[in-house]
Structures are given as C-alpha cells and as structure tokens.
Amino acid sequence: MQKGRLFVISGPSGAGKGTICKEILENENIRLSVSMTTRAPRDGEIDGVNYFFVSKEEFQKIIEERGFLEYAEVYGNFYGTPKMEVMDMMNAGIDVVLEIDIQGALQIKEAYPEAVFIFILPPSMSELRKRITGRGSETEESLELRLGETLNEIAYIDKYDYCVVNGELQDAVNRVTAIIMAEHSRVSEDVYKIIERYKEEL
Amino acid sequence: MQKGRLFVISGPSGAGKGTICKEILENENIRLSVSMTTRAPRDGEIDGVNYFFVSKEEFQKIIEERGFLEYAEVYGNFYGTPKMEVMDMMNAGIDVVLEIDIQGALQIKEAYPEAVFIFILPPSMSELRKRITGRGSETEESLELRLGETLNEIAYIDKYDYCVVNGELQDAVNRVTAIIMAEHSRVSEDVYKIIERYKEEL
Numbered sequence: 351m352q353k354g355r356l357f358v359i360s361g362p363s364g365a366g367k368g369t370i371c372k373e374i375l376e377n378e379n380i381r382l383s384v385s386m387t388t389r390a391p392r393d394g395e396i397d398g399v400n401y402f403f404v405s406k407e408e409f410q411k412i413i414e415e416r417g418f419l420e421y422a423e424v425y426g427n428f429y430g431t432p433k434m435e436v437m438d439m440m441n442a443g444i445d446v447v448l449e450i451d452i453q454g455a456l457q458i459k460e461a462y463p464e465a466v467f468i469f470i471l472p473p474s475m476s477e478l479r480k481r482i483t484g485r486g487s488e489t490e491e492s493l494e495l496r497l498g499e500t501l502n503e504i505a506y507i508d509k510y511d512y513c514v515v516n517g518e519l520q521d522a523v524n525r526v527t528a529i530i531m532a533e534h535s536r537v538s539e540d541v542y543k544i545i546e547r548y549k550e551e552l
Numbered sequence: 553m554q555k556g557r558l559f560v561i562s563g564p565s566g567a568g569k570g571t572i573c574k575e576i577l578e579n580e581n582i583r584l585s586v587s588m589t590t591r592a593p594r595d596g597e598i599d600g601v602n603y604f605f606v607s608k609e610e611f612q613k614i615i616e617e618r619g620f621l622e623y624a625e626v627y628g629n630f631y632g633t634p635k636m637e638v639m640d641m642m643n644a645g646i647d648v649v650l651e652i653d654i655q656g657a658l659q660i661k662e663a664y665p666e667a668v669f670i671f672i673l674p675p676s677m678s679e680l681r682k683r684i685t686g687r688g689s690e691t692e693e694s695l696e697l698r699l700g701e702t703l704n705e706i707a708y709i710d711k712y713d714y715c716v717v718n719g720e721l722q723d724a725v726n727r728v729t730a731i732i733m734a735e736h737s738r739v740s741e742d743v744y745k746i747i748e749r750y751k752e753e754l
Contacts, residue, residue, distance in 0.1 A: 468737075469739070471746065474749075474750070474753060475750050475753040475754050476753060497754060498754070501750060501751060501754060504747055504750060505747070507739055507743055507747065508739060510739050511738065511739060512734065512737045512738055512739060513737060513738075513739050513743045513746075514737050515746070524733070525733060525734075525737050527730075528729075528730040528731075528733035528734045528737070529730075529733075529734040529737060531726070531727060531730035531731075531734070532714065532727075532730045532731040532733070532734035532735070533734070535670075535714045535715060535716050535727050535730075535731060536713065536714055536715075537671070537709055537710060537712050537713060537714060537715050541709055541715050544673065544715075544717070545706055545707070545709065547676075548676070548677050548703060548706060549703060551676060551677040551678060552677050552699055552700070552703060
C-alpha cells in the first residue's frame with residue numbers, strides 16, 4: 351500500500367480554496383484535516399467532525415510537545431492542525447488535504463516540508479474585487495486594503511510547488527486532481543521497494 | 553501563451569512506452585519529436601514524418617554543432633533528436649513527447665535537464681517475460697539476458713522525476729496525462745509573469 355500524502359491548499363481569501371477543496375473531497379481516498387480549537391462549539395458543530403474542541407490548557411500542552419503542524423491565535427481563540435491526526439491518515443494510505451491561509455502554509459513548510467504546496471490564484475484582481483464585493487461585507491476602504499494584502503500574499507508563491515489559477519472551477523479542480531495523481535507517481539522511496547520486488551522475482 | 557514542455561518517456565523495452573505515447577498523442581497540443589537518421593527510408597516512410605533522413609556528413613555536422621539532444625549509432629546507422637526541432641515546437645506552446653531508451657534519456661538529462669523524465673515500469677518481471685515471449689522473437693537464453701538487462705536499466709530510475717507502472721494501459725495513460733497537466737501548474741517563471749500582471753492591474 352502506498353502511503354498518503356499531505357496536500358496544502360492555500361492562497362488569498364476569495365481565490366476559491368474552499369470550493370476547490372469541497373470538490374476534491376468527492377474522491378473517497380482523500381480527506382480534509384480536522385483542526386483543533388479552543389473556541390466553544392457553535393450550534394450543530396460536532397467534535398471530531400467540524401473541529402476537535404479542547405481547553406486552552408490541552409492546546410497549550412500540545413504546542414509544548416510540538417504536536418501541531420501549524421497553529422495560530424485569532425481573536426483570543428487558538429486554532430491548529432494536530433500532527434498525529436494527519437500522520438495517522440497518511441499511514442492508512444489516505445491523502446490529506448489542508449485548506450489554510452498563507453501564514454499557516456509557511457508554518458507547515460517548516461514543520462513538514464514533504465507536503466505538497468498548492469497556491470490557488472484568482473484569475474485577475476478585477477475578478478477578485480468582484481467576488482469580494484459580491485459577498486457585500488466590505489467597505490470601499492477595507493476592500494482596497496484587502497486587495498493590497500492579496501498582492502503581498504501572492505509574493506509568497508515561490509515557496510509553493512504548484513500554482514493553479516481558479517478561473518473556471520472545473521478546470522481548477524481538474525488541475526488539482528492531476529497534481530495529486532502526479533505526486534503519487536513521483537520517484538520516491540516507494541519506487542525503491544518496487545525495484546526490490548522485481549529483483550526478488552528474477 | 554504558456555511555453556510547451558519536453559516529456560521524456562523512457563523505460564525498458566516491453567514496458568509499453570510506445571503504446572502509452574500513442575494514446576497521449578490523441579491530445580492535439582502534444583506532438584512526438586521526429587528523429588533524424590542516416591539510414592535509408594523504407595517503403596512508405598516520409599521524410600519529416602517518420603524521420604528526417606540525412607546523409608552521414610550532414611549528421612556529423614549537427615553533432616559538431618551540438619545540435620542533438622541525444623544521438624546514438626545502431627548497426628552503423630546514426631539516430632538522433634535534433635534540438636532545434638524540439639525547441640521550435642515548445643516555443644509555439646506545444647508539448648513534445650520523446651519516446652526513448654534509458655541511455656538516450658540520460659543523454660537528454662545532460663543536454664536539457666529542464667525536461668520531465670518519466671520511467672515506464674512493467675507491472676512485474678513475470679508479466680514482462682510474458683510480453684517478450686508473446687512477441688516470439690527471443691530464445692530462452694536471450695530472454696534471460698534481456699530480463700537481466702532490464703533489472704540493470706531499472707536501477708537508473710533515480711535519475712527520473714516520475715515512475716508509472718504500466719499494468720492496466722488506461723490507468724498508465726491517465727497517470728502520464730496527469731503528470732503533463734501537473735507540470736504545467738508548477739511554480740515557474742510563467743507564474744512570475746502572472747504576478748506582474750496582478751500588480752499592474754491594481
């Protein structure tokens with residue numbers, strides 16, 4: 351059995367990471383990593399499905415044990431990706447997809463450089479502007495700030511392995527799917543095991 | 553327009569390189585590189601389609617100009633891959649596929665390391681034995697020699713980027729197709745051009 355791989359899907363907000371991930375997860379051999387958080391569960395949220403809900407003390411303990419691939423504090427609550435959870439799935443031959451912002455992706459690259467890093471780009475700044483405006487949650491000023499921030503984020507693209515422009519959704523999904531398939535054909539330690547098998551056969 | 557890439561499809565004979573290449577070429581944006589040779593054309597062979605037919609003097613001149621990505625002498629005839637031909641297609645945005653043995657692939661890696669190297673493996677030695685025997689052109693002794701040679705060749709797999717086991721043909725074709733698609737999503741100079749465009753837009 352081939353080990354699973356970790357695919358980090360990242361990029362500026364509004365690029366469509368979430369929609370792409372949802373489509374990718376149609377494949378039964380791929381699962382989304384479940385984050386751990388110290389915030390209280392909201393109505394309908396299930397422990398172990400939406401998040402692993404833990405106390406601040408528990409979270410702190412895992413930080414100290416270096417048990418997170420990445421973590422961050424947002425408005426006083428902690429969010430993190432537990433390493434053990436991801437490793438267990440990969441050892442069971444399942445690919446793990448992690449949807450995360452650029453800061454989180456850079457942390458993961460430090461902790462687990464063997465992951466495959468995919469940057470999702472919006473097709474253009476004007477299209478991104480349209481998508482953000484469509485959500486209706488931004489003032490003109492905060493919109494301009496956000497677009498400037500997006501440009502800063504895009505500069506980190508050289509830390510990534512792949513870049514997929516999300517213009518037409520199905521095309522972007524096909525590209526990410528191709529990346530996942532191709533990465534399983536990379537010459538790696540698995541290949542050396544195959545060679546050994548050929549030798550034994552002869 | 554994105555530049556084309558060179559995909560070197562290689563592996564031991566009997567692994568099924570040729571059949572896979574034929575399927576891949578169904579895609580209109582991919583072409584097979586046409587080799588140059590000093591041997592005489594056979595009935596029905598067309599210059600520029602099956603081969604570029606040239607004199608030994610012309611071939612020698614191109615060797616001296618370092619105009620081949622690889623070349624070899626087989627039974628007194630020369631065969632080679634003209635660099636110019638491949639580069640012209642890539643500059644026109646066309647992917648070039650080159651089906652070649654391992655010695656040729658290693659020469660190309662020296663001359664053009666930016667190429668993508670794909671190793672096609674037979675599913676097992678017993679399956680390879682069956683395929684070669686099926687062709688009926690080998691004695692028992694030459695068969696054993698060939699299988700031994702195959703094992704030596706497989707040892708070069710670590711010079712390659714990808715490895716595809718050709719058990720079920722359609723699965724192998726899908727994998728090579730995914731590799732071609734994924735390589736076009738690699739973070740490369742093309743991506744930096746895209747970033748510049750985003751900046752100009754804002």
